[in-house]
Amino acid sequence: MNTLVRLFQSPRLWITSRPTGLPYQVNSSITTTAYSADQSATNSKLPEKPKRPINAFMRFLQSVRSSLRAQHPSASTPEIARLATAQWQVLDAKAKSKLEDEYKKDQAVWLQKNAKYLSELTDDQKESIRQAQQDKSERKAKRECRMRAKQLGKPKRPQNGFLLFVSEHASKTASKEDNIAQVKSLAQKWAKFTDVEKKPYNSRALDALLKYQNDMRIWEEQMVAENNLDVIRRKHILLPEKKRRGDPSASQ
Template sequence: MIITSWRLLFPINGVNLCTSFYYRRLATTQESISKLKRNIEKNILPPKPKKPLNVFMQYFLSMKDKLHKEYPNCTQQDLVKKVAKQWAHVEPTVKQNLQKQYMEQHSVYKQKLMDYKNSITDDQQMLIKKELVKKEHALEKSQVKQKLAELGKPKRPLTAFILFVQDNKMSKDSHVSQQDWLSNLGKEWKNLTMEAKSKYITDAAQLSEKYKVEIKKWEENMIREGHQDLLKSTLKSKHDVDIDKHKK
């Protein structure tokens, strides 16, 4: 699903979009989805068994305390570099013992991981899938919104009430919270006479008409440039298809 989405957002043959850019953004998105999945699993499932440390890291930990005493002012990164130099001269028998220890730990890890996967219930898997679909659509929506802004999509016009709020923003008391201030303005707006509201209603109507002209012109331009898949009607139908697939 996510690959299809990015083909829609960044068509390989699209205007001014090169192939390398497409694949770079696609890789970033796949990483984002993988991260989303891991975060969802953390919230739903018990912790996964941890992989054993590799042979070098086990050796590093065995030397760490000694090195800290010898080089108290060294950073962790510097200590790793020092151990890396020593590692090349470590006796083969020491490396073999560490390798044997690692293989034993890895064997235990594999069994724990298998038991862990077998313990995941169908309900948990279904819940993960549902949450992932929701997060994917939220991510896609955010990416589409960003892309539309880059392509110069006209902003929606302000409503009459928002124009009224803008007219009164200079009178806001700094001691009153934003929420309370807006709530009070809402009550004030509700009690305004139609005559007092008419200016804002007229201005909002004019902005709306201007927006209709601009959005139509922009959509026509998007179609000419090969970005018709970004238009709202197309995205909506795609979203519905994805939801239907998930339900099945």
């Protein structure tokens, strides 16, 4: 069910406001491309960037990962990394030095290749890379802000009427591919519903939405009081009024 929720809360689903004031109306057209055609075309024109070599520890991790997996078949990836770190800390200096030398040698080669790669980029390609890096940084900042807000107890947005309908009729054990097919089928069924048929779901969704809005107001007031302004929606932050021209206090 979580897969269905993520799918229909993603920007790939077109959602428009209902003229009746009910939470949402679902458009059954679903896009599957994550990037625009212009972005894909720009990225395809960039030459292949030299791959930065991995450091000494990562080389060691790669060499022991298989044996650690065999010894600890139920261990997670972070647990395998911790086990490898413990072995790395007691590894003899000669073995470490060999891995360090390999890394330094590959690093020197990479620096030369990367310098050549950068020197051959056009201005448009450099701008495209700069923009991609900026977009990546902004996405990371948004993820970190969402995680921080969640840790601070931000209320969770409730499901809309359509998702409530899906929750009641979709199989909870279907595969990802079957989930997508299920949702498309249910979206088509929902689109044919009359307002009367949708009303029970939309009414529940509206009640939940009103409660969520009240919970958000209380939570944001608490965040302001605690000076956690970075997790507040900007339109809800009260900024000081601009001083009017001619106000004597403006020059103070």
